[in-house]
Amino acid sequence: MLYQQLCDCLAPLTTTPRQIILALSGGLDSRVLLALLAQYRDQHPQHCYRVVHVNHGLQLQAEQWARQCQHWAAQAGFDCRIEHVELDSALSLEHAAREARYQALQQHLEPEGLVLTAQHGDDQVETFFLALKRGSGLDGLAGMPEVRPLGQGWLVRPLLAQSRAALASYASSHGLSWIDDPSNQQTRFDRNFLRQHWLPEADARWPGFRQAVQRTQRLCAEQSSLLTRFIAPIVENALSDSGALPIAVLPQADPAMAHALLRHWLKRYKLVLTYAQLQVLIRDVIHAKQDANPCLTIADVSIRRYQQQLYVVTPCADLSQWQGELTLEQPLTLPDGLGQLHLLPFEATAPGLALGPLTSTLKVHFNPSGLAMHPVGRQGRRKLKKLYQEAAIPSWLRRRQPIVCDDQGVVAVADHFVRLGASGQQWRLVWQR
Structure with missing residues (x-):
């Protein structure tokens, strides 16, 4: 049953060869998923498989656990990588550990690759009450999705429909051993409090309680999906x-x-x-x-x-000291993800700012301080600051506009202005983002 669940989950995601990464903590859940994935790999060898263990360094036994995970991965025939991470002290311990774990996993992730994690149905129920405690809306109450984007690939949780009891039964019947993290018993963590105290009492009082919560989560997910289908076109069109x-x-x-x-x-x-x-x-x-x-x-x-x-x-780099050189028909890669600048032969219907003959080397930078130009179509010289205001360029973007200069000053500001006397039909300045 567990293996079929894994196959059903991966089937629509693996119609072509994929990178498949297993996040192996060494606990019961991921230990079972490791065994299931080994069986899957034997039947689907076309994919590229890897196991990653993230060492948070929170327990004295952390290095021992990492070695144990390497041993189990090797036994199953997988390459295993260990990632050591440092936690952000500004976040709660649980939040910081989760963020560090996903960042570490993304370092191994190829485009359209899959990262498998072993959360199960009991985790999903706990997530519902944690979201309820925070006062979450439909999305939060719907819980963890089975598949969601992660970096340039996808995070996949193939065991969400299964209970922890089902995983424990599988582990017992297959003779699997696993790591028991003592922090899972510490009820100062909200999830552990729910797991150790609140949910067992609720189960005893209301048989079928967890199944009812999971039905509520499915209904929340459906309602959230319907709302998105209604809202999305309004936002996208605006x-x-x-x-x-x-x-x-x-x-x-x-x-x-x-x-x-x-x-x-x-x-x-x-x-x-x-x-x-x-x-x-x-x-x-x-x-x-x-x-x-x-x-x-x-x-x-x-x-x-x-x-x-x-x-x-979003945060961006200070580009005030950056400078590049733009040459004909050779792309200039701009810093901080701003794309490329090109000087291409003029074409009347092609995009870009139309330029005439170029008589000197062109320099590119982003600092408008003290600069002015006389743009085509305007009367007189104006400071770039004023031109940016008139062009409705937001203040936080004004130092992210490529400024192209020659020995006479500003030739153009990409996508916006060309200096009077520099326009023509020989070259076009194209900013590809």
Whole structure:
């Protein structure tokens, strides 16, 4: 039954050869999944398999456990890698360990690769009550999805429909041993408190209680999916080319609808706001005074308003000292994921800024301080700062616009302006992002 569950889960994800990574903690659950995956590999050898053990260094036995996981992986015929991680002290221990684990796994993940983890049905029930404690909405109460994006691949939980008792029975019948982490008994952690105390009492009082919770989770998932199908077209049709959300699309007379639209938009950036944070966003950013420059910061991400549009602003590098050289028909790779600049032969219907003959080497940088130019179609020279304002370039993007210069000054600002006298029909400046 467990093996068939694994096969059914992987079937739609493995129609072509895939990288398959097993996250092996060494506990009962992942130990069972290791045995199941070995059986699967023998029947599906076309895939590329790997086992990864993440050593959080939280227990004295951590190194011993890592060696044990390597031994079990080798016994099953898998290559096993050990990842040592450091935890973010700003997060709770559980949250920090989870984030570090997923970051470590992503280092091994190829495009469209799969990472398998061994969460099961009992974990899912616990997740429901943890979400309920936080006051979560439909998405949180729906629990963990069987498949979700992870980096450039996918996180897969093939055992979510199975109980821990079923896994324990499999381990016993197949003579498997596993690691018992003593921290799983520490009820200062909320999940352990639920597992050790609250849920056993609920099970004793209400037979079938866990199955009822799982039905509720499935209903929440269905309702969330239906809501997304309704909300998604409204958000996608309203977005600007830069991904900004116009405030006008949020109905003031229908707060529930406005909340749903905002939450869906923020999902694009993997941002989940609490109800309180959502109220702060509406009060202090959306409804801020017209002449304000409002901003709500969540962790290291900011939500900002500019010209009645909302933007999500992620941390970026300081590019003020960066400089590159642009040559004909040779792409210049820009820093910090900003794409490439190209100087290509002019074509009337092709994208890009039209330039005339180029008489000197072109330099590229991002620092507009003190620079001015006389753009085509404008009267007189203007500072770049003023031109950026007139072009409605948000303040946080103004030092991320490629400035192309020759020995006479600014030739062009990619996608925006060309200097009077530098335009023509010989070359085109193309910014590919």
